[in-house]
Amino acid sequence: MSTETMPARGFNLSKDDLGADILEIAMGPHHPSTHGVFRMDLKLDGETVVDLKPIFGYLHRNHEKLAEDIPYPGSMPFTDRLDYLCGMTNNWAYALSLEKMLEVEVPERAQYIRIICAELTRLVNHCLLIGFFINDLGALGTPLLYALREREKILDLFETLSGARMMVNYMRFGGVRCDLPDGWLEECKRIVDKFPAFLDEYETLLNENEIVITRSQNVGVLTAEEATNFSITGPMLRASGVNYDLRKVDKYGIYDRFDFKVPLGAHGDCYDRFMIRMLEMRESIKILNQAMKDLPDGDIIGKVPRVFKPAAGTEVYGRIESPKGELGFYLVADGSTNPYRFKVRPPSFINLTALRHMCIGHKVADAVIILGSIDIVLGEVDR
Amino acid sequence: MSLLAKGILQGMAVTAKNFFQSYYKKDRLPTVQYPEEKSTVNQFTRNIPFLVFDGDDPIDGMRCTACTLCEKACPPQCIYIIKDKDENGKPIKRPAVFDIDSSVCMSCQLCVEVCPFESIRMDSEFELSNENRFEGLLLNRDELLRSNEYYHEIHPLEAQETDDRIVAKEAEAAAKKKEREEKARKAAEAKKAAAEKKAAEEATAAEEAAPATENKVAETEAPKAEAAPAETAPTAESPTEPEAKQADAAPEPKAEEETPEEPEKKE
Amino acid sequence: MNNFIDHKIIELGHWVVGFFDEYPLLKLVVQILLYTLPLMLSFMGAFAFSTWLERKGLARIQNRPGPNRVGIFGLLQPMADGIKMLLKEDIVPEESDKLFHLLAPVMLMVPAMIAIGFLPVGDGLNALPLDSAILFFFAIGSMNTIAVFMAGWSSRNKYSLLGGMRAVAQMISYEIPLVLSAVTVIMIAGSLNGQVIVASQQISGWVGSGDVVKEFFGQILGWHIFKPWGFAGFIFFFVAALAEANRSPFDLPEADSEIIAGHLTEYSGFKYAIFFIAEYISAFAIAGIAVTLFLGGWSGPILSGLPWFVIKLFSLFAVMIWIRGTLPRLRVDQLMGYAWKFLMPLAILNIFVAGFYYFAEQQWGTWVALIGGWIFGFGALQLAAKGLSRLNKSPLLKGKRVYQYAE
Secondary structure, three states: OOOOOOOOOOOOOOHHHHOOOOEEEEEOOOOOOOOOOOEEEEEEEOOEEEEEEEEOOOOOOOHHHHHHOOOHHHHHHHHHOOOOOOHHHHHHHHHHHHHHHHOOOOOHHHHHHHHHHHHHHHHHHHHHHHHHHHHHHOOOOHHHHHHHHHHHHHHHHHHHHHOOOOOOOOEEOOEEOOOOOOOHHHHHHHHHHHHHHHHHHHHHHHOOOHHHHHHHOOOOOOOHHHHHHOOOOOHHHHHOOOOOOHHHHOOOOOHHHOOOOEEEOOOOOHHHHHHHHHHHHHHHHHHHHHHHHHOOOOOOEOOOOOOOOOOOOOEEEEEEEEOOEEEEEEEEEOOOOOEEEEEEEOHHHHHHOOHHHHHOOOEHHHHHHHHHHHOOOHHHHHO | OOOOOHHHHHHHHHHHHHHHHHHHOHHHOOOOOOOOOOOOOOOOOOOOEEEEEOOOOOOOOEOOOOOOHHHHHOOOOOEEEEEEEOOOOOEEEEEEEEEEEOOOOOOOOHHHHHOOOOOEEEOOOOOOOOOOOOOOOEEOHHHHEEEHHHHHHHOHHHHHHHHHHHHHHHHHHHHHHHHHHHHHHHHOOOOOHHHHHHHHHHHHHHHHHHHHOOHHHHHHHOOOOOOOOOOOOOHHHOOOOHHHHHHHHOHHHHHHOOOOOHHHHHO | OOOHHHHHHHHHHHHHHHOOOOOHHHHHHHHHHHHHHHHHHHHHHHHHHHHHHHHHHHHHHOOOOOOOOOOHHHOOHHHHHHHHHHHOOOOOOOOOOHHHHHHHHHHHHHHHHHHHHOOOOEOOEOOOOOOOHHHHHHHHHOOHHHHHHHHHHHOOOHHHHHHHHHHHHHHHHHHHHHHHHHHHHHHHHOOOOHHHHHHOOOOOOOOOOOOHHHHHHHOOOOOHHHOHHHHHHHHHHHHHHHHHOOOOOOOHHHOHHHHOOHHHOOOOHHHHHHHHHHHHHHHHHHHHHHHHHHOOOOOOOOOOHHHHHHHHHHHHHHHHHHHHHHOOOOOHHHHHHHHHHHHHHHHHHHHHHHHHHHHHHHHHOHHHHHHHHHHHHHHHHHHHHHHHHHHOOOHHHHOOOOOEEEO
């Protein structure tokens, strides 16, 4: 029933009022499960979604324009606030872009530290995503709190390393800001060694749960073709069965030295997206173990100019596989200390474009979990 | 689906396990009861910047020279500096106003990284709530000033490194000055004594001003000052990146310094 | 059977009533008050305790300490919550249907309070000892639906409306398996009276025989849950009861991650508190009837009837909390499908199983009935469940998914 046809008060319903009309609902921007200030204008036929209009921009912070007005290093702390759950990978993507522009060599040790940090970030992000996904399914926060419990340990590691838990601002052009403190590696090793036990527990809790399976299988299906056409990246693309992982494709950093595999889904539904992230965490642990074993000594920052002034007209697109997908920074230099153009390719924003396609025909409850399985962070979507 | 759902029962076993373990395993009950027990702030935590002063008198011992490098580097532009003047209107190297708007500050530590005088540092104080959200959160110079001892207390490792670096710097500066004086004396043997004195004064002045000015100026004005950075000099050695330097120096001072409370404070 | 406490309570009641023998009208009033007031007050107390229990239990399941500030172990938390609710502003939406908005919480509260009157809480302790108590209970219990829909409709909020519609669909659907699974017990006990049903769960030859061991087990092993149809019936009943009481995983009408709080969205202050209380009391009532039907009611060895009932009630409630702390929520179509396509056929089959059990017990004795019932009756139910999930094309039949890895 739309607002116009709804009677003002009382039960004086006419036949028209009882006719099956479309119900329009504005889900968000302050709704418990839209993951931030995101709004979905839903049109419902009973409980079935017939149309969906994603509306965002409530968290727009002018990130790109801001970056054009300050020198290159000044944007580094702002990148933490893009996808505020994975500061490390955002830092890395930005650092990588400028390193590409200035052709700066990154020392070995810094590369290893970066990989350790990035993979820890992946654990943090996937942990949290799965927790929130199950929360969207309707569990009363239990899986989420287990995930938060484990995430907290990694955040403590980040705090010891960089001084902050989430807004790390840790990487620098040509390396990282400071070396690992004493005992950090041992602590990290301890946490990483315990992580599989947590994953096992989590899998027992959820993977075979009948309700999780019936709720999430065959919901929000995205075929491989559709996924590529929507230019989806990250775990969501791999859940649809497309083997595309920038860690394997670009081999940025020193990812080619590590032995890990890319899990692929076959159905492209919410359950696959959930499971791919579960499996990716195990692969991340593999990488972490190798990286911590091989971590060499040496410099943590390469030879970089004191002032960053890339030659006018240089353009560069640096991208990495962030936990959410391909995170890219496109920079155009005009010869000054500020970038002429600064463009972010946020993975969650582009993954969000498939939302309408996936939701139509499903129930309201499914729209919520489909949104949850996309893994958006509004800081990154709205920038 | 059979009568009894296996997956659900498995899940319930996990939650039951967590329920009971929360009574005897610390790992399963990580909550910290905040006002009574505070979570351990480790010494690397950073929050809002503060200004370090040496000695007892905050104003005299202030390391800050109001060079405004941090003001320029601050991405959200939350630092506001006005240079101090003496009675005659002559500027002195000290801020009259040094404000940090803690509601704007995003704790990025870039000001710390650019500071060539080891003056601005990050505090780990996290209880910053205030009843007045405008003036209360705008921290002025006197509120920001903290002693070097306080710095040692909250960031023992980092403070020690900073102190070592300052000592090393001073020693280096003294050596250079001596060398330069020697040189100047030799060169000025033919010249008058007054010219010699003047040259020495100029050298010291340039040395102090060097990092504060743009590198072009620094290069031309003080080619002999130790802080003068070449355009392509590795960052690790330039004063704008003290963190990198400090990180390099990380292992050694640990071995040298043996303040007894050091190891306890570490964790 | 040592029903000392129960008998003392009844004696106390008679003693009090005895003072008013000369005034028949006053006596009636006092009698009514004596029957209802203690029950209502004790259930309110149980409600307060259960909110604490739920918060604490959920917290521990989630690795948190839970409420611990008000009183020792946070035991006074319900009082603090109550005061907070009372002091809050009562917001009524401008466009709402104000009369029904006001009436809805009352409509929910009254049937819940009446329903607890039918519970046999102890030996002879029964506020409304009707011969058709169980029937009345279900009749009164289904009034919830109206109240919830009233709340959803009158709020004039789209989320509330969705919640109300869900509530109607869900509660009406689950009424059927609920009653059908209770029918088995009524068949075996041959009565709709709660006390008779409780009495039917004591092994008649053992209880009262004087043998300590037989006396002990006679009061436990006779519970209907230990019989094949009773076990299956209890599962169906409990699942349906969760849905009736809007408890997780069937808390769709107030699914907070989808439709904010459903019919409760526009309620605040004390009206919200009344909703809250009424839902808990309904949950208690339905758990109490489950205890009466399948878990032996107030009967049990050593302790008196009333303590046994309280223990069983809270254990069942604890299981509800445990489930709430573990499971995600079903979707609305799956919920309906589960009720109509899975629970209802099985509950009907269970009636036949109970019938055959009764026949076998009469014909060949208890042991044959028990063994045969567990093997054939329960086996038939299992087979039927498998068949039904195949018919329903359940995604669970496909087995565990296997994931491939790319190099």
